Amino acid sequence: xxxxxxxxxxxxxxxxxxxxxxxxxxxxxxxxxxxxxxxxxxxxxxxxxxxxxxxxxxxxxxxxxxxxxxxxxxxxxxxxxxxxxxxxxxxxxxxxxxxxxxxxxxxxxxxxxxxxxxxxxxxxxxxxxxxxxxxxxxxxxxxxxxxxxxxxxxxxxxxxxxxxxxxxxxxxxxxxxxxxxxxxxxxxxxxxxxxxxxxxxxxxxxxxxxxxxxxxxxxxxxxxxxxxxxxxxxxxxxxxxxxxxxxxxxxxxxxxxxxxxxxxxxxxxxxxxxxxxxxxxxxxxxxxxxxxxxxxxxxxxxxxxxxxxxxxxxx
Amino acid sequence: xxxxxxxxxxxxxxxxxxxxxxxxxxxxxxxxxxxxxxxxxxxxxxxxxxxxxxxxxxxxxxxxxxxxxxxxxxxxxxxxxxxxxxxxxxxxxxxxxxxxxxxxxxxxxxxxxxxxxxxxxxxxxxxxxxxxxxxxxxxxxxxxxxxxxxxxxxxxxxxxxxxxxxxxxxxxxxxxxxxxxxxxxxxxxxxxxxxxxxxxxxxxxxxxxxxxxxxxxxxxxxxxxxxxxxxxxxxxxxxxxxxxxxxxxxxxxxxxxxxxxxxxxxxxxxxxxxxxxxxxxxxxxxxxxxxxxxxxxxxxxxxxxxxxxxxxxxx
Amino acid sequence: xxxxxxxxxxxxxxxxxxxxxxxxxxxxxxxxxxxxxxxxxxxxxxxxxxxxxxxxxxxxxxxxxxxxxxxxxxxxxxxxxxxxxxxxxxxxxxxxxxxxxxxxxxxxxxxxxxxxxxxxxxxxxxxxxxxxxxxxxxxxxxxxxxxxxxxxxxxxxxxxxxxxxxxxxxxxxxxxxxxxxxxxxxxxxxxxxxxxxxxxxxxxxxxxxxxxxxxxxxxxxxxxxxxxxxxxxxxxxxxxxxxxxxxxxxxxxxxxxxxxxxxxxxxxxxxxxxxxxxxxxxxxxxxxxxxxxxxxxxxxxxxxxxxxxxxxxxx
Numbered sequence: 001x002x003x004x005x006x007x008x009x010x011x012x013x014x015x016x017x018x019x020x021x022x023x024x025x026x027x028x029x030x031x032x033x034x035x036x037x038x039x040x041x042x043x044x045x046x047x048x049x050x051x052x053x054x055x056x057x058x059x060x061x062x063x064x065x066x067x068x069x070x071x072x073x074x075x076x077x078x079x080x081x082x083x084x085x086x087x088x089x090x091x092x093x094x095x096x097x098x099x100x101x102x103x104x105x106x107x108x109x110x111x112x113x114x115x116x117x118x119x120x121x122x123x124x125x126x127x128x129x130x131x132x133x134x135x136x137x138x139x140x141x142x143x144x145x146x147x148x149x150x151x152x153x154x155x156x157x158x159x160x161x162x163x164x165x166x167x168x169x170x171x172x173x174x175x176x177x178x179x180x181x182x183x184x185x186x187x188x189x190x191x192x193x194x195x196x197x198x199x200x201x202x203x204x205x206x207x208x209x210x211x212x213x214x215x216x217x218x219x220x221x222x223x224x225x226x227x228x229x230x231x232x233x234x235x236x237x238x239x240x241x242x243x244x245x246x247x248x249x250x251x252x253x254x255x256x257x258x259x260x261x262x263x264x265x266x267x268x269x270x271x272x273x274x275x276x277x278x279x280x281x282x283x284x285x286x287x288x289x290x291x292x293x294x295x296x297x298x299x300x301x302x303x304x305x306x307x308x309x310x311x312x313x314x315x
Numbered sequence: 316x317x318x319x320x321x322x323x324x325x326x327x328x329x330x331x332x333x334x335x336x337x338x339x340x341x342x343x344x345x346x347x348x349x350x351x352x353x354x355x356x357x358x359x360x361x362x363x364x365x366x367x368x369x370x371x372x373x374x375x376x377x378x379x380x381x382x383x384x385x386x387x388x389x390x391x392x393x394x395x396x397x398x399x400x401x402x403x404x405x406x407x408x409x410x411x412x413x414x415x416x417x418x419x420x421x422x423x424x425x426x427x428x429x430x431x432x433x434x435x436x437x438x439x440x441x442x443x444x445x446x447x448x449x450x451x452x453x454x455x456x457x458x459x460x461x462x463x464x465x466x467x468x469x470x471x472x473x474x475x476x477x478x479x480x481x482x483x484x485x486x487x488x489x490x491x492x493x494x495x496x497x498x499x500x501x502x503x504x505x506x507x508x509x510x511x512x513x514x515x516x517x518x519x520x521x522x523x524x525x526x527x528x529x530x531x532x533x534x535x536x537x538x539x540x541x542x543x544x545x546x547x548x549x550x551x552x553x554x555x556x557x558x559x560x561x562x563x564x565x566x567x568x569x570x571x572x573x574x575x576x577x578x579x580x581x582x583x584x585x586x587x588x589x590x591x592x593x594x595x596x597x598x599x600x601x602x603x604x605x606x607x608x609x610x611x612x613x614x615x616x617x618x619x620x621x622x623x624x625x626x627x628x629x630x
Numbered sequence: 631x632x633x634x635x636x637x638x639x640x641x642x643x644x645x646x647x648x649x650x651x652x653x654x655x656x657x658x659x660x661x662x663x664x665x666x667x668x669x670x671x672x673x674x675x676x677x678x679x680x681x682x683x684x685x686x687x688x689x690x691x692x693x694x695x696x697x698x699x700x701x702x703x704x705x706x707x708x709x710x711x712x713x714x715x716x717x718x719x720x721x722x723x724x725x726x727x728x729x730x731x732x733x734x735x736x737x738x739x740x741x742x743x744x745x746x747x748x749x750x751x752x753x754x755x756x757x758x759x760x761x762x763x764x765x766x767x768x769x770x771x772x773x774x775x776x777x778x779x780x781x782x783x784x785x786x787x788x789x790x791x792x793x794x795x796x797x798x799x800x801x802x803x804x805x806x807x808x809x810x811x812x813x814x815x816x817x818x819x820x821x822x823x824x825x826x827x828x829x830x831x832x833x834x835x836x837x838x839x840x841x842x843x844x845x846x847x848x849x850x851x852x853x854x855x856x857x858x859x860x861x862x863x864x865x866x867x868x869x870x871x872x873x874x875x876x877x878x879x880x881x882x883x884x885x886x887x888x889x890x891x892x893x894x895x896x897x898x899x900x901x902x903x904x905x906x907x908x909x910x911x912x913x914x915x916x917x918x919x920x921x922x923x924x925x926x927x928x929x930x931x932x933x934x935x936x937x938x939x940x941x942x943x944x945x
Contacts, residue, residue, distance in 0.1 A: 031775070032775060034775070034776075088771070089771075092769065092771050132553075135541070135553045135554060135555045135556070135559055135561065136502060136504075136522070136523045136555070136556065137555070138483075138555060138556055139407065141403070141404075141407050141484070142483075142484060142487055145346070145347060145349070145484055145487075145488055146349075146484070146487045146488045146491040147491075148491060148494060148495060168768075168772075169771070169772060169775055169776070172772055172775075172776045173775055173776045176776040176777070176778060179778060179832075180778060180811050180812065181495050182495065183498050183517070183518075183813050183832050185830050185832060185850075187766060189766075200500050200520045202494075202498050202500060202517065202518045202520070202813070202832065202833070203517070203518045203536075203813075203832045203833045203850065203851060205830045205832070205850055205888075207766070208766045220500075220518065220520055220538070221518060221536070221833075221851070223850070223888055225888065226765070238762075238765045239765055240765045240766070240767070240768060241765070241766065241768055244765055246765065258520075258538055258540065258576065259574075259576070259889075261888065261889070261907060261908070277576060277595065278576070278593075278595060278908075280907065280908060280923075285930060289930055289931065290929075290930070290931040291929070291930050292929045293595075293929070294929060299605075299606070299607050299608070299609060300600060300604055300605070300606050301604065301605045447868075450856070450868045450869060450870045450871070450874055450876065451817060451819075451837070451838045451870070451871065452870070453798075453870060453871055454722065456718070456719075456722050456799070457798075457799055457802055460661070460662060460664070460799055460802075460803055461664075461799070461802045461803045461806040462806070463806060463809060463810060496810050497810065498813050498832070498833075515815050515835045517809075517813050517815060517832065517833045517835070518832070518833045518851075535815075535833065535835055535853070536833060536851070573835075573853055573855065573891065574853075574889075574891070592891060592910065593891070593908075593910060608910075614920075614921070614922050614923070614924060615915060615919055615920070615921050616919065616920040
């Protein structure tokens, strides 16, 4: 970051902070707020409860009508954050603030509204996927009330739409709210099919350019990552964002067990494949593959005395 | 989930949500609330601080008397959540709401009250276990004030009693509150002995039918999981809940180092055994066993030039 | 913990709790509060936003002036917590409460104030490090607004100064607040150089006596831990705190990929070394080393039928 840009940003930040401290409510001088983005996510998840059912009940437009009141509070907060993000983004590029921020935000919200039926359908498919895959789930209701991945995937699906629409800052802030609460880190750029399930979830990482098909199941500690995160282009610059395809593709009906790591933008896991626990995979496998570690050599020593040695980390 | 059941649940959810939005306070039409369950957990942990000491001080009934004022706020919130859960559970099964919800909840609370001295004793034993095992702990007080596993195990021990008493929804919601805050995912069904310690904790997963003896220590990233999560019964249905014994048993004085994975309902780790870091164990071992990985073959290349190759994920 | 000490602590705890319940505001009878410590951390991170830029803008003392208003709220809350911690610590040792708690706390705050310019400089260096290392980062602003490790390292750097100044309880409570929110567990005792970056972060553990040089990058799931956590001194007591050097040293420009584990107080990773994913390292390596696992033997079975076997955890 060059000094000039830093100086400019410094005064932006300071005036934004001053405005906040002074209690002013000029949305164009505000930073997007992590707390408000967290509230947006919470409202959204709460809203999907009734949407979930109405989306199955009927195919008519009445569905959208039913969702509208729940959507209103959500929309109002989200509009405000999108305004802040657009304004902040323009300033940080040194561009002029567009005349009517509210109009730009309204375009985004309208586009999002059109996605809601599809998002509700995906939400329902995810809950069904958990029930089919987890013997600890006594019913669908417990999944909705207490499974952390429900929050993670639901927020990511919303953030992914905003990411595709080009909204700055807010999508990534949304998925980090969910990451903080669940330990599941899914980049808003990742494209994920229907009926997705993550059991337990802590430590899961899914990178920006990963794609995941339908009916895929992951366990905790699975990484879909970059093999070479520091790939440069011809000018020696990092290939950032969607430009560089860095993360793997999982086709339909793939299952990945705990702690497995799958890396690289050219790595494709064929449909109906199973990747075993702790596997480290950096090349493609064909459909219906089963990839497991060779049974590791364990050293088992019986009847060692407890006074034998201090109990230490074993290699 | 069949369509008819979905339709019924949809209208339940909607009327519950409408009631909430309308500010009505009819507990029988409410969903259990994650926020209130989180408050219950917080009150409970706070309450154990003084209970902890009074439980050691004397064996008389005066102990219960001392705890009572702290217990009152906790009881009031928990009663309310149990009412919601019982009602919601009955409706989701299509059964009639029992006449006196409050009486059912009161039975649960009374049963729980009888468990408090034992829970306080276990709390004390857990703090002692941390002090004995962690050289970074300067004193017992720092453990109480800042060790995340204290929250995780304390909330799980409470949830486990409610789970055994048959309370729906609330136990799992409680352990997910603790999971969200600590990264430690212990199912309320797991049975855990006294003097339990988990260091660091992030990524620990302990399944529903696991049993753990006394004086067991785990490190971060340990999984006590199912070998075959999708075991079916004769009718081809998933064996759910307590029916299917899917998770391992750890006897007394077992230590499991970071990243180890122990799987299967028939896997039993004998007392005084030590399971090394990253071990993947799917069969039983006898008492006083020491299980470690063969020293893995490392490739060490010295003096490579930094211009040699991009720094990438290594296999 | 002997019974006498327990009894004494019990009455301390109870009177402290009674005072809180009674709404009294006698700071000397209070426990440090996790919620207030969380607020201190939040204020501190918010404060660094403008400090970040002003620290680069000029080298003059005007910098401190600019920070002062933001620092005031932070100072007020932190002073209060330090008072509680000092008082509680003295009592738990059975020592008399020092006459003027506020004076002791003021000394700590003044010392901390002198560290602020350096902390702001380190904050700036960390943000630059993320931008240089993460192709998913479109700009510096997104890093500040949404990267979890920013919160973890920023809070740890603050806690580390308080740890070095000898403040009890509060430093560890601070890093546990950040651990809870980010899944990154860095002990306040760890010494960390400038331009530090952790990608994703969930499951990272950095022990009390670890030292880390400049421009070091870690990925999620990396452990810098103790090889022998239960080392005893001649009297058979655990070697606690800074006494026992238990955790490794990483020199400048080291990169450690996901899931790697580096253990032991005598383990030193030379500068410009790269430690590959999942490596388990318990001895030193010289500068410019590259340590990777032998390519693990994978068993790949193609075209298995889905009816072939239940999909289970693979070994």
